[in-house]
Amino acid sequence: PPPAPFPKPPAFGAPQPAPAPAPVGGFEGHAHLFDLRVAYADTDRLGIVYYGTYLRYFELGRTEFLRALGLRYRDIEMERRFFLPAVEARSQYLAPCRYDDQLRLKTWVSWLGPASVCFQNELVNVDEGGRLVARGFTRHAVLNEQWKPSKLPPDIKQRLQSVLKPD
Numbered sequence: 001p002p003p004a005p006f007p008k009p010p011a012f013g014a015p016q017p018a019p020a021p022a023p024v025g026g027f028e029g030h031a032h033l034f035d036l037r038v039a040y041a042d043t044d045r046l047g048i049v050y051y052g053t054y055l056r057y058f059e060l061g062r063t064e065f066l067r068a069l070g071l072r073y074r075d076i077e078m079e080r081r082f083f084l085p086a087v088e089a090r091s092q093y094l095a096p097c098r099y100d101d102q103l104r105l106k107t108w109v110s111w112l113g114p115a116s117v118c119f120q121n122e123l124v125n126v127d128e129g130g131r132l133v134a135r136g137f138t139r140h141a142v143l144n145e146q147w148k149p150s151k152l153p154p155d156i157k158q159r160l161q162s163v164l165k166p167d
Contacts, residue, residue, distance in 0.1 A: 024064045030165045031108040032065040035126070038101045048096040054134050055089055058121045061107035062138065065119070069159045082150055084117065084140040091136035095125070102126040103133070108165045115142045115149040117160060 025034035036057065044050040063073055077083055097103060104124050111118040116139060123134040144150040152160070 025068065025105075027068060027163065030163045031106045032061065032068055032163075034061050034064045034105045034107065036060065036103050036105065038097055038099050038103065040099050043099050048098055051091070051093060054091045054093065054123070054136065055138070057103070057105055057123060057134075058089075058091070058107070058119070058136060058138055061105040061121055062119045065107045065109075069163070071156060071159065076156070080153065080156075081145045082153070083143045083145075085143065086138045087116070087141045088139040089136065091134060093134050095128075095131060095133040097123075097125055097133050101128075104130070109160050109163060110137065110165055111139075112152075112157070112160055112164055114151055116140060117142065117152070120165075 025032055027033075038049055042049050042053045066073060066076075073084075102125070104126050106122045106124075108120050109117060110120040118137055118139045120137045121135060122132060124130045125133045142150050142152050151157075
């Protein structure tokens with residue numbers, strides 16, 4: 001059977017929209033740059049960043065990328081009622097990162113299809129002179145609240161196209 005539709009958010013009195021926090025980082029050309037510092041909880045027993053953490057970093061970059069375009073993930077899901085689940089993810093680890101390293105994450109849209117979008121990421125270690133330490137991508141389907149493929153709303157597609165990396 002098909003999955004159940006996405007649940008509607010619970011109503012707690014009159015909904016009050018939360019103020020949108022300011023985006024972290026900013027655009028440089030087609031890419032969004034976002035600085036972060038490795039937390040102790042991000043590391044494994046060997047004292048290096050756990051491999052699964054890189055996908056979380058990529059998610060943070062993607063979220064701030066969209067926020068910098070004036071799009072909050074929460075609003076897209078709760079108010080606009082469409083969703084961007086990851087359907088493919090890849091990470092390549094080139095050098096280890098350690099607790100308290102300052103990292104800079106570069107995120108950009110590398111491909112925009114009718115019902116999907118691909119975000120690319122490069123992560124450099126600022127403390128090591130900008131050494132490239134990881135790269136990867138996440139590809140996302142665009143789904144409506146019935147879990148069916150859907151086109152991006154025109155205003156969102158236009159914002160993403162405005163920063164689409166040329167080939």
